Structures are given as C-alpha cells and as structure tokens.
Amino acid sequence: MDKIKQLSHWIADANRIVFFGGAGCSTESGIPDFRSGNGLYSKHYGQLSAETILSHSFFQKEPELFYDFYRKYLYFPNAVPNRAHKILAKLEEQGKLLGIVTQNIDNLHQEAGSKNVKELHGSLSRNYCSTCKVPYDTEDIISLEGVPRCECGGIIRPDIVLYEESLDSMVIEESLQMIYDADVLIVGGTSLAVSPANSFIRYYRGNQLALINLSSTPFDYKADLVIHEKLGDVLEQAYEGAL
Ligand code: OAD
Numbered sequence: 001m002d003k004i005k006q007l008s009h010w011i012a013d014a015n016r017i018v019f020f021g022g023a024g025c026s027t028e029s030g031i032p033d034f035r036s037g038n039g040l041y042s043k044h045y046g047q048l049s050a051e052t053i054l055s056h057s058f059f060q061k062e063p064e065l066f067y068d069f070y071r072k073y074l075y076f077p078n079a080v081p082n083r084a085h086k087i088l089a090k091l092e093e094q095g096k097l098l099g100i101v102t103q104n105i106d107n108l109h110q111e112a113g114s115k116n117v118k119e120l121h122g123s124l125s126r127n128y129c130s131t132c133k134v135p136y137d138t139e140d141i142i143s144l145e146g147v148p149r150c151e152c153g154g155i156i157r158p159d160i161v162l163y164e165e166s167l168d169s170m171v172i173e174e175s176l177q178m179i180y181d182a183d184v185l186i187v188g189g190t191s192l193a194v195s196p197a198n199s200f201i202r203y204y205r206g207n208q209l210a211l212i213n214l215s216s217t218p219f220d221y222k223a224d225l226v227i228h229e230k231l232g233d234v235l236e237q238a239y240e241g242a243l
Pocket residue numbers: 021022023024025027028033034035036039054103104121161162163188189190191192193194212213214215229230231232
C-alpha cells in the first residue's frame with residue numbers, strides 16, 4: 001500500500017497518537033533547523049561553533065556574545081505555525097492525539113492550539129533571572145540592548161536547555177509516559193542525532209511507528225513506516241485521507 005495511505009489508516013483508527021518532533025517541524029515556518037546544509041550549525045561566529053555558544057559555560061563567560069547570537073540566529077518573533085503544527089493541533093482537539101514531545105523551543109505548537117506539549121529543551125517564550133529566578137517576558141528582554149539584567153543585578157536567561165545542562169526530570173518522565181501510552185507514534189522533522197531525546201522513541205511499544213524526515217536518520221530501521229518527504233506535505237495528505 002502507498003505509504004501515505006497507510007499512515008492515513010493508522011490515523012483514522014488511532015485515538016492515542018503521539019508526535020515526537022524536532023526542528024524540521026518548523027522549517028516551513030521559516031526557522032532553520034540545526035543540521036541541514038544551511039542549518040544553525042553551519043553558522044560560525046568567528047572561531048566559535050553554535051554548539052559552543054549554546055553551552056552553559058559560554059553563557060556564563062560571554063553573555064554579550066550569547067545574546068548577540070540569540071538575537072541574530074535563535075529568536076524568530078515573526079514565525080507563525082505551519083500546516084504541520086495546525087494538523088497536530090486539530091488531531092488533539094478531535095481527541096485522536098494524546099500530545100506532542102518536542103525538542104523545539106519556538107512555542108509554535110502552542111501557538112497553533114496544541115495543549116499537551118512537552119518541551120524537552122525548554123522554550124524561548126519563558127525567561128528567568130539566573131540569580132533570583134524571577135520570570136520575565138521575552139518581549140521585555142528582547143527590547144533591551146545587550147545583556148538583559150534583572151532588578152537584582154542577575155543576568156536574565158531564556159528557559160532553554162543549553163549544552164552541559166540536564167533536561168527537566170518531570171518533563172522527561174511525562175514524555176516517556178506519553179510515548180509508552182501511544183497507539184501510533186509519529187516521529188517527524190528530527191535527525192534523531194541528539195541524546196537523550198533520540199532514545200525516547202525506544203519507549204514506544206506498538207507497531208505503528210511512522211518516521212517522517214527529509215533525510216535518513218540512525219533510527220529509520222526501528223520505524224514501521226519511513227517517509228523521506230516534507231512533514232507538512234505528508235501530514236496534510238495523511239490527515240485528509242483519514243477524514
Ligand atoms: P536537526 O537539525 O538535527 O534535524 C532536523 C531534521 O529535519 C533534518 O534531518 C532535516 O532533514 C529534517 N527536515 C528539515 N525540514 C524538514 C521538513 N520540512 N520536513 C521533514 N523533515 C525536515 O534538528 P533536531 O533533530 O531538532 O538542541 O535537533 C535536535 C537538537 O539538536 C535541537 O533541539 C538542539 C540541537 O542541538 C539543543 O539546542 C539542546
């Protein structure tokens with residue numbers, strides 16, 4: 001059977017779909033991913049790689065450079081949800097999708113209307129003072145020049161997981177439970193190159209794992225259906241076919 005038709009059948013019969021996604025989910029919204037040819041990791045900042053800049057120790061040592069990079073390459077205030085985000089939100093509203101586990105920090109699933117979103121790597125839409133932990137809105141800190149500082153003098157930071165930092169244990173637990181409970185697991189727009197997130201899909205127990213990604217991943221062999229096409233195209237066609 002045609003692969004997209006197969007996915008349509010799975011979606012039509014499912015009521016506990018879980019979507020596990022990454023940066024490829026937001027490229028159609030104009031946010032570059034990390035590891036494609038023109039992705040964020042192709043950007044070098046002098047001698048520094050993006051991985052270095054997005055690390056905990058670099059943030060502490062060089063917050064000016066971190067914030068300069070953040071404003072140029074990380075924060076996309078004008079990006080809006082695309083077809084993939086919207087279809088996933090509709091599936092949740094229809095009671096077919098349990099929730100989303102995402103590595104993205106762009107808040108676009110929530111902007112599309114998704115409610116149950118586990119953000120493994122945090123979110124740029126939340127910020128807090130690294131000293132006194134007071135929360136700050138992104139609009140308030142982005143309008144400031146240079147390094148945003150709290151009234152207490154501490155540096156304000158985005159609530160994202162930097163390299164050298166751990167994932168939130170509650171988010172891990174809830175994500176793994178959701179994947180464990182899934183009848184259909186759709187993995188989309190992620191190279192599955194980053195640990196520990198890429199190991200999460202091992203918690204899926206079913207036999208309807210669809211992996212949709214433009215390029216191949218180290219976990220293609222684990223999927224029951226592998227589609228190397230655009231996520232928006234595939235979800236749109238599969239969703240329409242399931243109606
Ligand atoms: P990557 O950039 O590693 O992978 C994105 C994948 O999406 C690539 O394999 C692309 O081929 C694919 N892709 C791009 N556009 C697509 C589209 N329209 N449809 C289908 N596939 C598409 O991004 P992630 O896997 O999300 O972590 O990266 C994981 C983590 O690496 C990020 O969360 C970030 C980074 O280090 C932290 O910053 C902690």
